[in-house]
Amino acid sequence: MSIFNDVESSVRSYCRSFPTTFERASGYRMWDQTGREYLDFFAGAGTLNYGHNPDDMKWALIRYLTNDGVAHGLDMHTGAKARFLERFKEVILEPRDMDHRVLFPGPTGTNAVETAVKAARLTKGRDKIVSFTNAFHGMTLGSLSLTGNSMKREGAGMPLGGDVIRMPFCGYMDDEMDTIDYFERTLEDPGSGIDLPAAVIVETIQGEGGLNVATKEWLQRLQGICRKHDMLLIADDIQVGCGRTGKFFSFEDAGIKPDIICLSKSISGFGLPMAIVLLAPECDVFEPGQHNGTFRGNNLAFVTATQALERWATKDFEQHVHSMAKAMKSKLETIIDDFPGLKPYHKGRGMMQGIAVEPAELAGEISAAAFERGMLIETAGAHDEVVKLLPPLILDAEGLDKGMSILRESFAEVAARHGLDEESGNVVSLKKSAS
Structure with a gap:
C-alpha cells in the first residue's frame, strides 16, 4: 500500500x-x-x-455502454434521463401524492444540500436556516455551516454559521426540556434575538451524529411549526433515505410532507455519483441556468437508478x-x-x-x-x-x-x-x- x-x-x-x-x-x-x-x-x-x-443494474449499465449510450449530457434531454424521470414519477411520486419537481444538482449529497438551501432562501426571501445539534449535512462551506461536528467545521479554516440558527434535536435535553416548545418560544418571543428563518433542515435519523432518532410526534410538531410560521421544511434524506428505514423516504412513517427533499448516496443504486433535490412547486424558483453544474447529467447513474426503482414497484x-x-x-x-x-x-x-x-x-x-x-x-x-x-x-x-x-x-x-x-x-x- x-x-x-x-x-x-x-x-x-x-x-x-x-x-x-x-x-x-x-x-x-x-x-x-x-x-x-x-x-x-x-x-x-x-x-x-x-x-x-x-446483477440487474450491472447488466443494464453494460448494455447501455455497449450501445454507445450518452454517458455525460450536462442537463440536456437524454433517453436515460427521461426513463428515470418517468419511472420515478410512477413508482415514487404518484403513489405518495407528491407533486415535487426533480432538480439535478451536482452529483454529491453536499451539492443537494447547498441547492436546497439556495432554493429555500430564494423562495422565502430570507437568509436564516435552522439546523440541529449533532447534524451532519456535508463538507462544502454552506453545508458545513449547518453541521454540528466541531472537528469537521474546523476544517473550513474560517468562521461558519452566521446565517444558521442551531436548535436542540429531538431528545438532546433528555426529559429536561421539550425541544419543540423551546424552538417555538424563540420564534414567538421578540426578545429571543432570532430572526424568522427561511427554512428548517432536518435528518430524521442523525447518521453521523450518532444514530439519534427523531420521534414521529416530534417530526409532526416540527412540520406544524414550519407551516404556522411560514418556514420551509427541508428533509436531508441523503443517508437515511432510499429504503434505509424500510420506506423509500425516512419520514413516511411520520406522515409528514417536506417542502424540499435531498437525496444522494443510494439514489443511483450502484455507487455511481448522483443526487437529486425534490422541490414543492412553489420552491422551483431558479431561473434557467441560475443553478447548474457540469456533472448534473450523469446518464450512467440514471440507468442504474431507474433499475433500482423496480425494488419499490411492490411491497x-x-x-x-x-x-x-x-x-x-x-x-x-x-x-x-x-x-x-x-x-x-x-x-x-x-x-x-x-x-x-x-x-x-x-x-x-x-x-x-x-x-x-x-x-x-x-x-x-x-x-x-x-x-x-x-x-x-x-x-x-x-x-x-x-x-x-x-x-x-x-x-x-x-x-x-x-x-x-x-x-x-x-x-x-x-x-x-x-x-
Missing part, C-alpha cells in the same frame, strides 16, 4: 480504519487483494443500499427490510444485555442501528476488532461512541447471523481487554440521545 502513502493526501480516513486494498465486491461481501473475504456492514457510508454490483423489498431490521435489533439487544460493563445502549432505526458504549473510545476498538475478524463497521456520534451498523439492505439471515457473531466476539475482546466483563462504575457517563 506504499503508493497511497507516497502519493495520496493525508486527509484520507476510512482507509485508516480498514487497512487493506480491496479488489472485488458482490452483494454484502468484499474481497481484498489477498483473497480475504469481509462482511460489509458499512455499505459505502450508505451508498450501497442494494449491495455491491447488483416485497420494503417488507424484507422491516424483517431484517427487526431481527437486527433483537440480536443487538442480546449483545447489550451480555456486556453491561460497557454501559451499552441501543441507537437507530431500520437498517441503520448500533450500540453506544462508554468510555467512548471503546467503540473504535470494537470496530477495529471486527475488522480483524473480517467485518467492516464504522463509528458515529460526537465522541465516536456509537458502533454503527449500515449493511446493504439486501442482507439475508445468514449474513446477519455471521455479522452479529463477529460483533459479539469483538465486544467480548474489548470488554475483557479493559476488565469490563462485569458491570463497572469506572466509566465516564455520556448524555444519551433519543433512540
